[in-house]
Amino acid sequence: MSPNDLDDLANLLGDPQVMEYYPRPKDRPEAAGWINWNLRSYADHGQGSGSSRLMMVNSSATAA
Template sequence: MTADPPPATGRLTFAEMTVDDLDDMAALLGDPVVMRYYPRPKIRAEALDWIRWNEGLYRGHGFGLWVLRSRATGEFVGDCGLTPQPVDGVMEVEVGYHLRTGMQGRGFATEAAAACRDHARDRLGVDRLVAIIHPDNTPSQRVAERIGLSFERATTSESGDPVHVYAARLA
């Protein structure tokens, strides 16, 4: 299965995540600000597990979370992509994003998520896209709304935490 990432946007490039990205991913996923809506920041070994999980997604599904870099400088920005996620017993395709603290608030998440939405629709044939968001994470909710997802319902995650599901039909 091919796992071609979305094409570059005006400011960002997408690439498959590899172990070469471990330092950047460990810093991103270990940042308490980035991970404030997760149970806790991830340690380096968990960041490696995150990379391995995405490598498996590329092979098994043809998509996953991709590393985001600045098109102008090559600087690491974060990750963004598509993952299969169970929601109330149904497997959905979720768009997700994590940006370095210093890269937040500049429209990068919206730019990357919109590219992933278009890639899901145009290249992967995904007809429904969701974002599973912590109820207090208003910046992430705004990104979901900006790319055309609407609040659908409040539910609980697989781990029992409250989440809001934003969704849109793409077809």
């Protein structure tokens, strides 16, 4: 993923059907921020949003 993906990601993240389980679709500036957040997350932690959520779910399951 890179800032060059903004057109495609803005279309996806702005689609109400794609974002059905999120509070609301994202506009173009929010999609750009989402890309930047993921790039920072990969740089800082070696993973983006999907990996973080999966790890949290797995940690919760093993803690129970």
